[in-house]
Amino acid sequence: MTNETTILQKLSVPFEFPVVFTHHVFAPENPVLRDTMNRLGENRRHRAMVYVDSNVAAADPGLTGRIIAYFRSHAGEIELVGEPEIVPGGEQIKNDLAGVKKMAAAMLDHRMDRHAFIIAVGGGAVLDAVGFAASLVHRGLRIIRVPTTVLSQNDGGVGVKTGINFPGGKNAIGTFCPPFAVLDDFQFLLTLPDREWRDGVAEAFKVSIIRDRAFFDELCRNAPRFRARDFEAMERLVVRCAGLHLEHIRTAGDPFELGRARPLDFGHWSAHKLELMSDFSISHGEAVAVGMLLDCEYAVRKGWLTPDEFARVHTGLAKSGLPVWVDELERTRDGVLEIFDGLREFQEHLGGELCVTYPRGIGARHEVHEVDLALMQEAIAKLKSMAAKE
Numbered sequence: 426m427t428n429e430t431t432i433l434q435k436l437s438v439p440f441e442f443p444v445v446f447t448h449h450v451f452a453p454e455n456p457v458l459r460d461t462m463n464r465l466g467e468n469r470r471h472r473a474m475v476y477v478d479s480n481v482a483a484a485d486p487g488l489t490g491r492i493i494a495y496f497r498s499h500a501g502e503i504e505l506v507g508e509p510e511i512v513p514g515g516e517q518i519k520n521d522l523a524g525v526k527k528m529a530a531a532m533l534d535h536r537m538d539r540h541a542f543i544i545a546v547g548g549g550a551v552l553d554a555v556g557f558a559a560s561l562v563h564r565g566l567r568i569i570r571v572p573t574t575v576l577s578q579n580d581g582g583v584g585v586k587t588g589i590n591f592p593g594g595k596n597a598i599g600t601f602c603p604p605f606a607v608l609d610d611f612q613f614l615l616t617l618p619d620r621e622w623r624d625g626v627a628e629a630f631k632v633s634i635i636r637d638r639a640f641f642d643e644l645c646r647n648a649p650r651f652r653a654r655d656f657e658a659m660e661r662l663v664v665r666c667a668g669l670h671l672e673h674i675r676t677a678g679d680p681f682e683l684g685r686a687r688p689l690d691f692g693h694w695s696a697h698k699l700e701l702m703s704d705f706s707i708s709h710g711e712a713v714a715v716g717m718l719l720d721c722e723y724a725v726r727k728g729w730l731t732p733d734e735f736a737r738v739h740t741g742l743a744k745s746g747l748p749v750w751v752d753e754l755e756r757t758r759d760g761v762l763e764i765f766d767g768l769r770e771f772q773e774h775l776g777g778e779l780c781v782t783y784p785r786g787i788g789a790r791h792e793v794h795e796v797d798l799a800l801m802q803e804a805i806a807k808l809k810s811m812a813a814k815e
């Protein structure tokens with residue numbers, strides 16, 4: 426006879442964090458950072474360490490001086506612990522576990538406790554690596570993200586994940602760790618290289634195609650302005666796109682990705698593969714543009730999008746300066762299109778069952794569990810023939 430007792434534990438922990446859009450976040454007269462650190466009304470002097478992306482620091486040599494001055498001019502309420510630390514910008518920081526260990530050790534050395542702040546200023550890669558380190562120390566310090574690329578301001582930087590690369594793959598280890606706050610300062614976008622500027626536009630198209638037709642219309646109208654680096658159009662894009670991301674994470678019922686569906690990965694099964702196949706000479710946004718087009722053309726063949734809707738996606742991406750074709754799409758190994766490996770890899774990443782998001786009309790989506798490779802091959806041929814005509 427068995428004598429078992431089960432107590433079913435059930436926890437629900439609300440998370441709340443502001444995403445503030447601002448300019449000149451480290452100008453002494455801008456209260457946003459100070460007020461954000463004070464937002465719980467704790468009535469004490471808050472300690473913070475600051476990490477800065479090396480390429481952001483190089484593009485703006487006065488930045489670290491302004492950060493130091495900001496803390497000085499609000500010294501009654503906030504305190505900077507040590508000098509701002511410059512860390513390698515871009516993906517290399519995510520390939521360096523020793524760097525994460527060094528950051529965690531410095532946080533402990535400075536006796537940062539669970540109420541102290543880690544402020545990360547940089548692209549998505551720096552936010553991911555610094556956030557990862559901060560989420561491990563004492564099981565999670567308060568992290569304030571200051572994203573400096575379009576992509577991190579409107580996509581990764583407003584989410585709840587951290588991570589680094591590992592021999593198991595990209596983002597193979599990481600944590601779910603909602604930030605204390607996100608401060609999007611548009612001023613940082615001015616020093617972005619053209620490519621990084623465009624990459625964030627692709628993700629905006631992505632979220633509009635599966636969630637918001639009016640936003641999609643606006644993106645199509647503004648496409649030439651994005652290409653021309655129109656600052657005002659980009660500000661609107663960032664706010665709308667970040668808002669849609671936040672809404673998705675809040676309302677789709679699965680903020681910590683326990684289920685299979687990953688709607689925000691629309692267009693990404695092939696995008697990840699294209700990046701890898703090109704040895705990362707194709708950037709993430711470029712790969713997402715092509716990956717979305719591939720899935721949109723497939724959707725036309727399935728009757729989920731009209732040819733007209735596909736044409737609008739194609740024109741919108743092209744006019745924004747994004748690619749609509751890359752040769753990797755037709756590369757074969759042993760007579761089989763290599764891109765198809767991307768589907769299998771995506772399936773493995775999801776943990777077994779394939780679940781791919783497709784648009785159903787512009788602004789809505791659905792999930793499918795199998796993909797017809799013959800139709801997909803036709804879609805590739807169609808993209809190629811369209812590219813040849815241009």
Ligand SMILES: NC(=O)c1ccc[n+]([C@@H]2O[C@H](COP(=O)([O-])OP(=O)(O)OC[C@H]3O[C@@H](n4cnc5c(N)ncnc54)[C@H](O)[C@@H]3O)[C@@H](O)[C@H]2O)c1
Nearest residue numbers: 480514515548549550573574576577581584586613616617
């Ligand atoms: N945590 C998440 O939920 C999530 C979501 C999406 C993406 N990501 C991750 O984000 C990373 C990509 O982020 P990204 O697109 O921001 O690229 P990135 O962080 O690699 O930055 C691109 C380049 O621009 C430089 N840079 C950043 N800001 C600059 C500025 N203002 N001026 C001049 N140069 C600047 C960086 O140093 C880097 O060299 C990937 O590692 C990806 O896995 C994470």
Ligand SMILES: [Zn+2]
Nearest residue numbers: 628693709713
């Ligand atoms: Zn993406």
